[in-house]
Amino acid sequence: MATIEIDGKPYTAEVGQMLIQVADANGVEIPRFCYHEKLSVSASCRMCLVEMEKAPKPVPACATPVMDGMKVWTRSPKALTAQKAVMEFLLINHPLDCPICDQGGECELQDISVGYGKDASRYGEEKRVVFDKNIGALIATEMTRCIHCTRCVRFGQEIAGIQELGALGRGEHTKISTYIGQTVDSELSGNMIDLCPVGALTAKPSRFNARAWELQQLDSIAPHDGIGSNIHVHLRRNEIIRVVPKQNEAINEIWLSDRDRFSYQGLTAEDRLTVPMIKKEGQWQPTDWETALQAAATGMKQIVEKYEPDQLGGLASATATLEELYLLQRVIRGLGSDCVDHRLHQIDFADQAHAPLFPYLGMPIAEIERCNTALIIGSHLRKEQPLLNHRLRKASMNGAKVMFINPIAYDFNDMRIAQQIITSPNDLITTLSGVAKALLVGKNNVIPQQLEDLLADTKVTEEQQTLAQSLETGDHRLILLGNLATSHPQFALIRALAVAIAKLSSAKLGYCAEAGNSAGAWLAGVLPHREAAGMPISTPGVNAYTMLNKGLKGYVLLGVEPELDSYDGAKALENLQKAEFVVSLTAYVTDTMKTYANVLLPISVFTETSGTYVNNAGTWQSFTAVVIPKNEVRPGWKVLRVLGNLLNVSGFDYDSSEQVRSEVCEKLGQKTTDNLNSWQVPNDLSARKIDGLQRITELPIYATDMIVRRASALQFTRDATSAKGVHVNSNVAAQIGATEANVVQVRQNAAKISLPLVIDERVPDGCVLIYAGQAENVALGSWHGWVELTA
């Protein structure tokens, strides 16, 4: 502890803190440009100069550590002269084009120059001009405005983990730029826009759309990943101009992934459905709500009466709110069917009865960064949940041992990775068994005897041995199951082995949620085997895969395009088209939808409805609607409520989404989840065998749900454009005699299509990587299986 004096007042501070931190903590204002609390200190702008006792020259407050007895003046004549001089220099080369600058009104340079700048410039010489470069679809640049604070550069190095911008040149010739012709591709790039104190980096999608002072700021929660980032929605006259992060240190800190920042563009996509539509005698026509809802109710009832209740199935997206999800399953169950599910990416449901209450991260989000040891199984975490990956990266920077077992050698933005085992989907079980076996040595009664017996013949490779050894170091250990594990054809086995590994290494076990409200979907009971709050059902309905693969007579869809959102899109589409009656509660209308649906009900999406998302760490976050959706679009929960009423489901007189929420809350009571005891001991550990090339499928970051797929700027990023084609490494390419950019024939089961070949050295031998959620390759079907390539 140190006591220092700032402007004549005493303050206590921690030794080692910088002066500016103490000033900030106590509300003493010191101007700054380069300093940022989340970035390293560069002390390059000199705006924060203050006078210090016994120092001959003013010192930078951002780079001067406090010392006991220090005396500092922030507004003495000496300090002010220094600050004003720096200001004058900074403005020498600044274009002062505030009237045409997007940052105008929220610009740190503008604000600070009001306090420290002169009213007229003394500089008569020529100003520096920097020509603009295109650095991608998300960030607009106007580098003449740059003041070289290097916040954006440091963000790349320190937070995003890939340095994409650099300060090229020297002195007056310094330019912030990407490397020759490259774009900024980080999935966190939008944060640079927030960090840039001037208008050098601004948001391209909202460029020139509004002035800061015209905007109204309302809060919401982002729906696309399990983090549940807190957001400020900036609106003008009921139109979303942009989305920026809202600080919440426990969740997203001050950051926001690009997906959550720019997905709002999807709200105004051209194919937005704004009036209810029904198909009459083969013709689609717009109609009023009453007619549409009546048609939906009648159609659903007919299926249940004509066949049996189980012929009606409900499929929902986990980007829907808890309230919508809860009501959906109540409607379906009210009609006597338990066929309701949200796990559209899953295929192995063998142990679902034993699954945890919801896919829980195993610990609070912020705690991830305090792990000492972490093993991530089957996850492209960086793209699945960018900010979770950021926490893990922080842990690794603090010395944690981070290990991955993945089918693809993903790049984890400079994370210090202790070990990465690359294993094909086929071999994953063997690899996990090996790790478990290695950990088993010398431990008794930690895992059931039955599993020990199954492991008896398992051979341990050196690689697995090393990984196991690392797992037994550090006192805060975590095993995390990612989305590639959840969608694996032997997920139940993976779960069992992950539990075993966690138990044997005294680690916590966590699951990465797939969407913003996966946890909410579990809790709301959008599952064939459980009602809300995890209440088991004695004779479960069928799961999402079976519903779509075997076919039902009727479907109720909530926010999904099954051909893109499910494990076997081709089969899904086929069966939807065969079904007698399909009602889709959807925000969009596509030609494909028109081929299978009978009724389309336009519902609102995030920011347009009140509701709740439960994040990966089990945190409930409720929000109100911040935009009024167009025309006849209505919140999903209201639509479902009316449907419930029309179908005479009892207890459907909710007045608000809060009432729905409370009902789920009450049911849930004090129940918590226990990942380590939610599993099933397997009978068999044998791996599936596929001969020939195995398909690996990843759902890429900008194809995860209906809204994101329509966010136009995101679709131009490299993450989106590189998710095309069929990816193989050069060995495999050579085997089939094809080279990059060749179009190759891809055969999977009965399907045969042509796709461009992409040489991708991250893919292991014997495998091909084909991305999901791409219209071009839906026809191929299953996410796993055997694929044949011909040049």
Next chain:
Amino acid sequence: MLAQRKPRPTLLTSESYAEIDRWLAKYPPERKQSAVMAALTIAQDQNGGWLTSELVNEIADYLEMPAVAVQEVATFYSMYEHKPVGQHKICVCTNVSCMLCDSERIVKHLQQKLGIGFGQITPDGKFSLKEVECLGACVNAPMMLIGKTYYENLTPEKIDDILARLN
């Protein structure tokens, strides 16, 4: 983790790599970037005095650095060239001390004699001219640097002599 980069064709010779490795050996293995300046110099020497973006990329790969970070270094220091130079790169100091000792006369003489301005190469590719800041030889201003040799207390006659010997 930059391991997934595609292997690029190697432009640097094995001698250059051996030389870079000699520098790498001086630093801890996780601090490969410490050798970046040396590596750039080696690459530049091998390539006739200037750097191409392909060379920068190759160094970035080899030192496991982002390419833009290598480029930052390569553009910060004035001894790295990004365009072709003459066989003899003549760097004339025009900073304060040299200027006071009439470096202007030196510059004029060189430009007339070679028929080129700053940043240009003689048609035969022999010489190029470059204006530089203080090279720390102020005591013997005016001065110029050719290759690795300093030439000080310059006069037009002296320059004629030096250039003649370089021919």
